[in-house]
Amino acid sequence: MTLNTEFNLGTQSDSLFNELLDAHQGLSLDQSSQMNAAMILLLMNHIGDPAVIRDAIARARAALDA
Amino acid sequence: MARYQYEPFDYVTPPELTGQAGTRAPVIIVGAGPIGLGAAVDLATHGIASVVVDDNNVVSVGSRAICWAKRSLEIFDRLGIGDRMLEKGVTWKLGRVFRGDQEVYNFDLLPDDGHKFPAFINLQQYYVEQYLVERCTDFPDLIDLRFKNRVQSVGQDETGVWADIETPDGSYRLDGDFLLACDGANSRLRRQFGLDFGGRYFEERFLIADVEMQADFPSERWFWFTPTFHPGQSALLHKQPDNIYRIDLQLGPDADPEEEKKPENVIPRIEKVVGGRPFKLDWVSVYSFNCRRIDRFVHDRVIFIGDSAHVVSPFGARGGNGGMHDVDNLCWKLAHIINGTSDASLLDSYDAERVHGADENIRNSSWTSRFMSPEPGIEMSFRNAVLSLAVDTPFARRMVNAGRLSVPCQLDSSDLNSHDSDEFDVAMQTGMVCLDAPVRHADGRDDWLMRQIGGGFCLLATGGATIDPATLPDGITVLEIGSGRDGSLEDTEGLVAARYGRGVHLIRPDQHLAARWVAPTPGDITSALARCARIAA
Numbered sequence: 001m002t003l004n005t006e007f008n009l010g011t012q013s014d015s016l017f018n019e020l021l022d023a024h025q026g027l028s029l030d031q032s033s034q035m036n037a038a039m040i041l042l043l044m045n046h047i048g049d050p051a052v053i054r055d056a057i058a059r060a061r062a063a064l065d066a
Numbered sequence: 067m068a069r070y071q072y073e074p075f076d077y078v079t080p081p082e083l084t085g086q087a088g089t090r091a092p093v094i095i096v097g098a099g100p101i102g103l104g105a106a107v108d109l110a111t112h113g114i115a116s117v118v119v120d121d122n123n124v125v126s127v128g129s130r131a132i133c134w135a136k137r138s139l140e141i142f143d144r145l146g147i148g149d150r151m152l153e154k155g156v157t158w159k160l161g162r163v164f165r166g167d168q169e170v171y172n173f174d175l176l177p178d179d180g181h182k183f184p185a186f187i188n189l190q191q192y193y194v195e196q197y198l199v200e201r202c203t204d205f206p207d208l209i210d211l212r213f214k215n216r217v218q219s220v221g222q223d224e225t226g227v228w229a230d231i232e233t234p235d236g237s238y239r240l241d242g243d244f245l246l247a248c249d250g251a252n253s254r255l256r257r258q259f260g261l262d263f264g265g266r267y268f269e270e271r272f273l274i275a276d277v278e279m280q281a282d283f284p285s286e287r288w289f290w291f292t293p294t295f296h297p298g299q300s301a302l303l304h305k306q307p308d309n310i311y312r313i314d315l316q317l318g319p320d321a322d323p324e325e326e327k328k329p330e331n332v333i334p335r336i337e338k339v340v341g342g343r344p345f346k347l348d349w350v351s352v353y354s355f356n357c358r359r360i361d362r363f364v365h366d367r368v369i370f371i372g373d374s375a376h377v378v379s380p381f382g383a384r385g386g387n388g389g390m391h392d393v394d395n396l397c398w399k400l401a402h403i404i405n406g407t408s409d410a411s412l413l414d415s416y417d418a419e420r421v422h423g424a425d426e427n428i429r430n431s432s433w434t435s436r437f438m439s440p441e442p443g444i445e446m447s448f449r450n451a452v453l454s455l456a457v458d459t460p461f462a463r464r465m466v467n468a469g470r471l472s473v474p475c476q477l478d479s480s481d482l483n484s485h486d487s488d489e490f491d492v493a494m495q496t497g498m499v500c501l502d503a504p505v506r507h508a509d510g511r512d513d514w515l516m517r518q519i520g521g522g523f524c525l526l527a528t529g530g531a532t533i534d535p536a537t538l539p540d541g542i543t544v545l546e547i548g549s550g551r552d553g554s555l556e557d558t559e560g561l562v563a564a565r566y567g568r569g570v571h572l573i574r575p576d577q578h579l580a581a582r583w584v585a586p587t588p589g590d591i592t593s594a595l596a597r598c599a600r601i602a603a
């Protein structure tokens with residue numbers, strides 16, 4: 001499997017994006033940071049495929065410089 | 067139960083200083099820690115003589131290495147002290163991890179039965195060294211153990227090695243063919259050779275204390291992240307023989323070692339851990355640690371082994387256990403080279419295989435260290451996220467890293483292996499150390515497969531396969547495990563067949579599987595053996 005970078009969120013993408021932001025409402029930067037970490041770990045485990053996860057890490061890192 | 071009594075070993079003036087002719091040692095071993103002593107005994111089992119010199123005359127001061135893994139116990143069994151260690155040691159296999167005062171995870175290190183040795187025993191390093199010293203005396207013609215002999219420097223050329231040694235009676239030079247640098251983490255020889263000890267230093271300080279107390283804590287490894295009795299840090303509690311408990315407390319990077327070691331500071335901390343039980347302090351030390359190794363372990367005739375070659379943090383019990391892997395890997399190779407049956411290039415495989423092993427140990431112990439003391443900021447966020455998720459989600463429990471304990475090193479990419487040409491759908495894989503299993507002799511005696519495999523090259527037939535001894539090369543023993551008739555051993559519980567399948571297996575003297583076939587030709591066996599032993603032309 002390779003990382004799917006095509007659109008995959010159907011009609012819910014705007015809603016999910018906003019739900020994610022809402023969940024961070026009222027959190028300190030520290031709390032947000034820990035919540036993000038938990039989120040990443042949960043999704044990483046769900047995906048399970050090391051190649052996909054490594055690809056995602058590399059792309060996320062590269063996106064910093066974009 | 068009586069606590070361990072340190073009995074100094076006798077210093078004897080070496081023959082070189084009493085006017086007798088000095089002997090040339092096939093192997094000079096510098097350092098009588100567990101690794102140097104283990105190497106001396108291992109070489110002796112192969113008939114190779116050594117002179118062991120140590121600057122001290124007592125066993126390890128403080129318990130230091132206490133957790134001995136199953137694989138090390140199998141090696142110690144081959145060396146003749148396995149049963150003694152098992153009898154004295156505290157057997158355990160369960161580890162529990164707490165966050166605050168709540169258990170988040172526990173792990174069983176040996177879930178299946180049918181092995182002679184348990185996953186781990188706890189036994190203080192001073193006992194292990196004492197048993198090894200006593201075992202050395204079983205080989206009076208092969209092991210010459212010299213205490214209070216400090217090596218100042220060593221040298222070598224094409225024809226041999228020498229060590230310049232200082233004793234209470236003066237200095238002398240000892241000549242030999244090979245020299246094993248087993249002089250520990252602060253190796254003087256490593257410095258003399260100017261070898262770069264690359265890796266990382268961790269700033270975190272830890273307090274380690276052995277306390278003697280009457281308590282009914284179970285024989286388990288208990289590890290806490292941020293316990294209420296030691297807020298914000300981690301703690302470890304582990305049982306040893308003689309009612310001694312090991313307590314390890316993280317202190318943070320700013321702790322002052324000298325201050326922390328003072329009884330008035332140690333005692334209140336321990337009191338909180340043990341909840342008011344009366345105790346006596348046996349040994350206290352404050353340490354920080356390194357994860358480092360030298361690039362190459364073999365430098366012509368001088369070979370680095372144990373802590374002199376590599377050091378790790380203690381949380382995976384990979385220091386002493388990793389060093390015993392070195393002993394196991396090196397000694398048969400050196401013996402074959404000294405006896406002239408193997409080419410000197412066999413030593414290259416010690417370098418390759420044990421560098422691989424050291425890297426595995428360094429990687430694992432570095433990962434644990436990072437999990438235990440993350441950098442402030444995002445590292446701490448991820449670490450704490452794992453701990454929080456672990457309360458409700460099974461996956462995160464497995465990610466909690468409170469030590470990944472020493473497991474046998476897999477040599478699956480070793481040059482000494484021959485690739486499988488037949489398919490085997492079993493747990494055993496080429497390059498793995500053999501899995502133990504119960505077996506029975508024709509006279510009804512119960513025994514273990516590992517003991518029968520022993521310490522030489524062995525051809526093992528399992529699951530009904532047979533071997534025609536007439537077609538075999540020299541220097542190899544044959545072991546048939548099956549029905550128990552016709553000279554074979556009985557596969558008492560069917561575990562040999564289950565773990566190995568039906569086939570013929572070439573086992574190295576360090577009990578790793580080098581090659582296997584369903585039905586080999588004599589040529590298959592001869593060429594696999596030649597490849598594995600680098601048989602001298």
Ligand SMILES: Cc1cc2nc3c(=O)[nH]c(=O)nc-3n(C[C@H](O)[C@H](O)[C@H](O)COP(=O)(O)OP(=O)(O)OC[C@H]3O[C@@H](n4cnc5c(N)ncnc54)[C@H](O)[C@@H]3O)c2cc1C
Pocket residue numbers: 096097098099100101102119120121122130131132133134191215216217218248249250251253254274353371372373374380382383384385386387388389
């Ligand atoms: C606090 C602590 C806890 C540990 N816990 C564990 C554990 O649970 N499990 C585990 O597997 N490992 C553990 N270890 C690691 C373990 O103690 C070491 O890996 C092990 O002792 C290495 O053995 P060694 O023989 O290579 O070196 P050492 O035991 O250090 O022996 C070196 C010997 O060489 C001698 N020597 C040094 N220089 C000279 C010289 N110039 N001439 C002659 N002799 C010399 C020294 O006197 C010493 O006897 C722990 C270590 C520490 C410090």
